[in-house]
Amino acid sequence: MGRIVTSSPMQHGSLDTNRIMLLVVAACLPGVLIGTWFFGYGILINISLAVIAALVLEACLVKIRGREPRLYLADNSALVTAVLFGIAIPPGSQWSLLLMGIAFAIVIGKHAFGGLGQNAFNPAMCGYLFLLLTFPLEMTSWHIPNDAIVAGSSFSPIAWQGFLQALLLTFPFLTSDPSGIQATVDGLAMATPLIEFKMAGPNALRAAQENGLSLFARSSQTGWELVNFGYLLGGLFLLFKRIINWHIPVSILATIVVLSILFYAPGSTSIYGTTYLHLFGSATMIGAFFIATDPVSAATTNKGRLVYGIIIGASIYAIRVWGSYLDSIAIAVLFGNFCAPLLDHFCRPRLYGENRPLPTTENLPRAAAENNEPGS
Amino acid sequence: MSQSPHHKSFTARLRAHKIFGGIKPAVYKADALRSRVMPAPLPGNLVLPLLQHQGQPAMAVVEVGQAVLKYQVLAMGNGPLSVPVHAPTSGVITAIADSAVPGFGAQVQRCIHLQADGLDTAAELQPCLDYRALSHLQLLALIDAAGICGLGGAGFPTAEKLRVSIEQGVELLIINAAECEPYISADESLIRERADRVVSGAEILQSVCLAKRCVIAIEKDKADAIEALSTALQDSSIELLVLNSKFPTGGERQIIQAVTGFEVPRGLLPVDAGILVQNAGTAYAVHNAIVEGKPCISRITTLTGSPLQTPKNFEALIGTPVSFLFEMCGIDKSQHTGTIMGGSLMGIELDSDEVPLIKTTNCLLAKSTGEFPDPAPEQACIRCGYCADVCPARLLPQQLYAFSRSEDLDQLEEHGLADCIECGACAYVCPSHIPLVQYYRASKQAIAERDRQFQTSKQWQSRFQFHQYRLKKETTKALDKKLPGAEKTTANEPAQPFSRDQARDEIAAAVRRVAARHSNRTAPSSAKDKAKDKDRH
Numbered sequence: 021m022g023r024i025v026t027s028s029p030m031q032h033g034s035l036d037t038n039r040i041m042l043l044v045v046a047a048c049l050p051g052v053l054i055g056t057w058f059f060g061y062g063i064l065i066n067i068s069l070a071v072i073a074a075l076v077l078e079a080c081l082v083k084i085r086g087r088e089p090r091l092y093l094a095d096n097s098a099l100v101t102a103v104l105f106g107i108a109i110p111p112g113s114q115w116s117l118l119l120m121g122i123a124f125a126i127v128i129g130k131h132a133f134g135g136l137g138q139n140a141f142n143p144a145m146c147g148y149l150f151l152l153l154t155f156p157l158e159m160t161s162w163h164i165p166n167d168a169i170v171a172g173s174s175f176s177p178i179a180w181q182g183f184l185q186a187l188l189l190t191f192p193f194l195t196s197d198p199s200g201i202q203a204t205v206d207g208l209a210m211a212t213p214l215i216e217f218k219m220a221g222p223n224a225l226r227a228a229q230e231n232g233l234s235l236f237a238r239s240s241q242t243g244w245e246l247v248n249f250g251y252l253l254g255g256l257f258l259l260f261k262r263i264i265n266w267h268i269p270v271s272i273l274a275t276i277v278v279l280s281i282l283f284y285a286p287g288s289t290s291i292y293g294t295t296y297l298h299l300f301g302s303a304t305m306i307g308a309f310f311i312a313t314d315p316v317s318a319a320t321t322n323k324g325r326l327v328y329g330i331i332i333g334a335s336i337y338a339i340r341v342w343g344s345y346l347d348s349i350a351i352a353v354l355f356g357n358f359c360a361p362l363l364d365h366f367c368r369p370r371l372y373g374e375n376r377p378l379p380t381t382e383n384l385p386r387a388a389a390e391n392n393e394p395g396s
Numbered sequence: 397m398s399q400s401p402h403h404k405s406f407t408a409r410l411r412a413h414k415i416f417g418g419i420k421p422a423v424y425k426a427d428a429l430r431s432r433v434m435p436a437p438l439p440g441n442l443v444l445p446l447l448q449h450q451g452q453p454a455m456a457v458v459e460v461g462q463a464v465l466k467y468q469v470l471a472m473g474n475g476p477l478s479v480p481v482h483a484p485t486s487g488v489i490t491a492i493a494d495s496a497v498p499g500f501g502a503q504v505q506r507c508i509h510l511q512a513d514g515l516d517t518a519a520e521l522q523p524c525l526d527y528r529a530l531s532h533l534q535l536l537a538l539i540d541a542a543g544i545c546g547l548g549g550a551g552f553p554t555a556e557k558l559r560v561s562i563e564q565g566v567e568l569l570i571i572n573a574a575e576c577e578p579y580i581s582a583d584e585s586l587i588r589e590r591a592d593r594v595v596s597g598a599e600i601l602q603s604v605c606l607a608k609r610c611v612i613a614i615e616k617d618k619a620d621a622i623e624a625l626s627t628a629l630q631d632s633s634i635e636l637l638v639l640n641s642k643f644p645t646g647g648e649r650q651i652i653q654a655v656t657g658f659e660v661p662r663g664l665l666p667v668d669a670g671i672l673v674q675n676a677g678t679a680y681a682v683h684n685a686i687v688e689g690k691p692c693i694s695r696i697t698t699l700t701g702s703p704l705q706t707p708k709n710f711e712a713l714i715g716t717p718v719s720f721l722f723e724m725c726g727i728d729k730s731q732h733t734g735t736i737m738g739g740s741l742m743g744i745e746l747d748s749d750e751v752p753l754i755k756t757t758n759c760l761l762a763k764s765t766g767e768f769p770d771p772a773p774e775q776a777c778i779r780c781g782y783c784a785d786v787c788p789a790r791l792l793p794q795q796l797y798a799f800s801r802s803e804d805l806d807q808l809e810e811h812g813l814a815d816c817i818e819c820g821a822c823a824y825v826c827p828s829h830i831p832l833v834q835y836y837r838a839s840k841q842a843i844a845e846r847d848r849q850f851q852t853s854k855q856w857q858s859r860f861q862f863h864q865y866r867l868k869k870e871t872t873k874a875l876d877k878k879l880p881g882a883e884k885t886t887a888n889e890p891a892q893p894f895s896r897d898q899a900r901d902e903i904a905a906a907v908r909r910v911a912a913r914h915s916n917r918t919a920p921s922s923a924k925d926k927a928k929d930k931d932r933h
């Protein structure tokens with residue numbers, strides 16, 4: 021008989037890698053849309069460019085490595101890397117910067133290690149850190165359309181003009197007069213509220229609020245917290261869909277909460293912000309729910325994931341407060357990646373029946389127990 | 397009599413506990429459960445493998461051409477890990493030959509071929525109306541003679557399991573009616589219709605193994621069976637425990653955890669902890685064997701799958717060809733792409749349908765492309781850990797997979813590969829469609845092969861060492877007797893290439909030895925001491 025005999029189990033669950041990756045992208049949407057609302061089209065342009073470049077690169081590399089590109093592109097992992105990278109890169113970054121970063125992420129961060137499943141480090145964060153080290157100035161300036169920071173300005177950042185402006189920022193060669201754009205841009209560069217806070221103290225935020233910027237006004241200064249709520253929403257969706265386990269995000273957030281409460285000094289001009297600022301003032305939510313949870317480079321046991329989250333949470337806080345780098349998520353996650361193999365080795369679950377005594381009330385050895393039994 | 401410590405702890409713990417991991421796959425039992433259990437018609441030819449259980453094959457005691465009666469013994473048990481085989485119907489033995497049996501791939505084993513004469517003439521049975529009149533050892537002997545092995549699928553000889561339980565003493569007997577495989581409904585239909593006989597079998601089993609408590613454990617999605625059981629259990633001391641529906645609750649160690657909340661310590665057997673688990677189908681077979689005197693010649697098996705027009709539970713004779721049973725269910729051959737024996741999660745795919753139904757066949761599942769499409773291509777492991785979340789043994793399948801790929805056998809052992817029960821929950825949830833169980837089976841084989849080689853090489857090493865030791869001893873003996881001056885021929889020195897000078901020296905030494913022997917006869921002990929001194933220097 022010439023049947024093809026398969027191995028058990030013959031039944032399979034409905035979730036597959038392709039769908040997981042798509043759901044992760046879908047979960048990014050609220051954060052991305054809110055980000056666009058506040059910071060203009062730059063994020064969308066970033067993401068689109070990164071996705072196109074990542075898919076082309078992925079196809080080429082898979083081909084070079086002698087594998088079937090269609091099957092490997094279908095796992096959508098390059099898509100997720102590109103989307104996360106596009107979100108992390110400041111909107112309005114130049115195309116060359118974007119391409120360099122995504123190329124580093126896909127070529128060095130992913131395929132140099134052996135492709136999906138083998139990469140020791142989060143590819144998107146590899147690309148991001150590569151840019152941060154090589155182009156520190158560009159990477160810490162968030163270019164945003166003019167009207168986004170002026171309360172009550174006449175047109176919104178998502179209006180057509182904003183799109184044009186963002187596009188010209190990314191592709192400065194499209195206009196005959198790049199200096200005009202650049203001139204405006206210099207005045208618009210800003211950092212995340214946490215960084216502002218770190219640089220200028222709490223006065224900056226207070227000033228922004230006194231200037232009439234409210235939570236829902238289209239202001240980049242207040243927009244950050246809503247963006248974080250967007251990613252929190254997406255993260256809860258992933259948890260609800262059981263795409264990610266709760267261990268990593270919860271331990272990261274809990275560690276940040278604990279540390280920020282411990283070190284908070286109200287009224288002082290020090291750089292220790294409130295817990296709320298640490299959770300919603302920077303990229304904490306996307307880091308905790310989307311970046312640190314990349315399963316390939318994270319610890320793989322649930323116990324290990326708790327420790328992994330604590331390491332990342334503590335690193336995030338430490339780098340923000342005592343370190344000299346402004347953005348801490350990428351560095352913290354990479355640091356966690358370094359620890360992951362060790363955590364996998366030491367944080368294994370207790371196996372069924374491992375170190376379990378026999379079921380006696382006093383845990384007597386069986387023979388002794390039977391000797392005590394006069395009846396039998 | 398004082399209560400044993402086991403009893404106390406179990407009293408406190410008996411309720412539906414959680415098992416580690418597990419999955420809740422879609423369940424497809426309804427089709428086969430729509431009709432009642434039907435007796436399958438008598439096939440023309442039956443094939444009875446001598447090995448339908450775990451252990452040694454039985455020994456044929458009939459000859460080719462011999463006419464046999466229904467229930468007659470065809471093969472005797474051969475040792476404790478062997479169970480006899482009986483004639484399912486009357487007829488003539490046409491052959492005792494190797495033929496295809498169900499198993500992994502194409503497997504061939506010694507089988508007795510029986511041509512039915514259609515009369516179904518039965519040998520006289522010896523029913524036992526009151527089993528309480530017999531001692532537990534008499535009952536054990538009857539069970540042994542009835543050819544019963546674990547009918548849940550594992551096929552371990554029931555009598556042997558009971559004998560060990562009597563020897564070691566058990567506190568708790570669990571009748572496993574969990575039946576968590578998504579397609580199998582054999583036990584459910586059995587209990588639904590014949591709960592009283594299952595209960596009677598459980599009572600017999602309890603009185604054989606002398607367990608203080610007996611619990612029938614069943615998953616809560618089997619409402620009809622639960623109702624039938626609670627009616628049947630009204631006047632019984634046996635308890636009913638309804639468990640949560642989760643695969644693989646029916647695994648031996650899993651059902652112990654589900655019933656008692658207690659884990660069988662690693663490396664020990666359930667019986668070491670005072671627990672015996674028997675399948676509900678086995679209890680029914682035990683009832684038949686004792687109360688009706690009938691040996692195990694038939695079983696209830698689920699025939700299901702979309703190519704079958706009328707899926708149902710058949711009470712079929714052991715030895716009935718699988719293809720014959722499929723015909724009885726109106727199989728659509730154009731749809732039929734393969735056959736799984738056992739469930740969709742832990743079953744094995746048959747190489748051919750021309751194999752017999754055996755004692756452990758609890759389900760025959762006809763595959764079709766609609767229901768069982770070709771497995772999706774294997775993708776990279778993204779270490780999501782879903783597999784670890786569902787593993788009932790709490791292993792780390794993702795790590796085991798990585799070590800399997802790199803053939804790191806030491807790490808596989810370190811991570812507890814031997815504890816894998818091959819339930820397939822990991823592969824079921826794997827989003828990258830990795831056939832994990834297949835990797836583990838291959839790795840288990842590789843470890844077994846390595847251990848075997850290690851044993852062989854160790855054996856050869858010890859033989860070689862003994863050889864060396866013997867040579868050395870002989871040389872020392874010779875040395876003891878030789879002259880104190882002859883130092884060149886110690887066993888520790890490496891063999892030198894042949895040279896004339898050396899040969900001359902050796903001849904001279906031999907002459908001296910002979911001369912010395914003559915002179916030493918008077919005082920051998922002092923010469924020995926001197927030779928030892930020489931060795932020390």
